[in-house]
Amino acid sequence: MQLRPNQRTKLDDTDDKQFYAYPRFVTHVDEGFIQQLTDLYRERLQPNTRILDMMSSWVSHLPEEIEFSHVEGHGLNAEELARNPQLDNYFVQNLNENPQLPLADADFDAVLNCVSVQYLQYPEAIFSEILRILKPGGVAIISFSNRMFFQKAIQVWRDSSEGARVDLVKGYFNSSVGFTPPEVIIRQSDVPNFFQWLGVPVGDPFYAAIAYRK
Numbered sequence: 001m002q003l004r005p006n007q008r009t010k011l012d013d014t015d016d017k018q019f020y021a022y023p024r025f026v027t028h029v030d031e032g033f034i035q036q037l038t039d040l041y042r043e044r045l046q047p048n049t050r051i052l053d054m055m056s057s058w059v060s061h062l063p064e065e066i067e068f069s070h071v072e073g074h075g076l077n078a079e080e081l082a083r084n085p086q087l088d089n090y091f092v093q094n095l096n097e098n099p100q101l102p103l104a105d106a107d108f109d110a111v112l113n114c115v116s117v118q119y120l121q122y123p124e125a126i127f128s129e130i131l132r133i134l135k136p137g138g139v140a141i142i143s144f145s146n147r148m149f150f151q152k153a154i155q156v157w158r159d160s161s162e163g164a165r166v167d168l169v170k171g172y173f174n175s176s177v178g179f180t181p182p183e184v185i186i187r188q189s190d191v192p193n194f195f196q197w198l199g200v201p202v203g204d205p206f207y208a209a210i211a212y213r214k
Ligand SMILES: C[S@@+](CC[C@H](N)C(=O)[O-])C[C@H]1O[C@@H](n2cnc3c(N)ncnc32)[C@H](O)[C@@H]1O
Pocket: 016, 020, 027, 028, 054, 055, 056, 057, 058, 059, 074, 075, 076, 077, 093, 094, 095, 096, 097, 113, 114, 115, 116, 119
């Protein structure tokens, strides 16, 4: 899969660094989503392993009771990353400017990307980098919901249904030879549509695509 040039466009195509210049000490999804993500990490991540949290911020959502040997953070805002208590080290890099990660081959047991994949304009290049830095058997966990900074998400994401976004992320994995077939976890609200129309609040839907380096 290769995106077409128009599918990579953002409504706001000013430098992403400007958009993230001021720190946002907020959570981008609700408690239910974060709980599901932390549970998934608890299930898939092992103690004493090396983790990269890509496109991170002041929170990584990692289970607090698990001791990792190293957690590397990456993002666009140094102040947010400096405040993240789960990171051992971090670096700032605009992946839409330079997709090449300054990290060694086969050095990580897990690469995580939470609620950010929609901002990648060259996802094929980034997923090939994720594959490169993963150890054989290492896992990539890409999670997302239906919220986004609309003006910074790429066209194909903005204009896709939630189901089509799942297929898109699977396609990103499949664009690099060397990942296992991606597994998908979907947890949508069980509040019936009728009650949603009446305004009964529904939680953020949870989507995760998971693949391992063969
Ligand atoms: C919605 S926040 C999610 C932050 C964090 N993963 C979390 O769970 O709260 C989106 C993140 O994507 C990152 N990001 C957006 N555009 C980027 C780009 N062009 N290059 C690198 N990172 C980018 C920013 O660091 C920002 O913190």
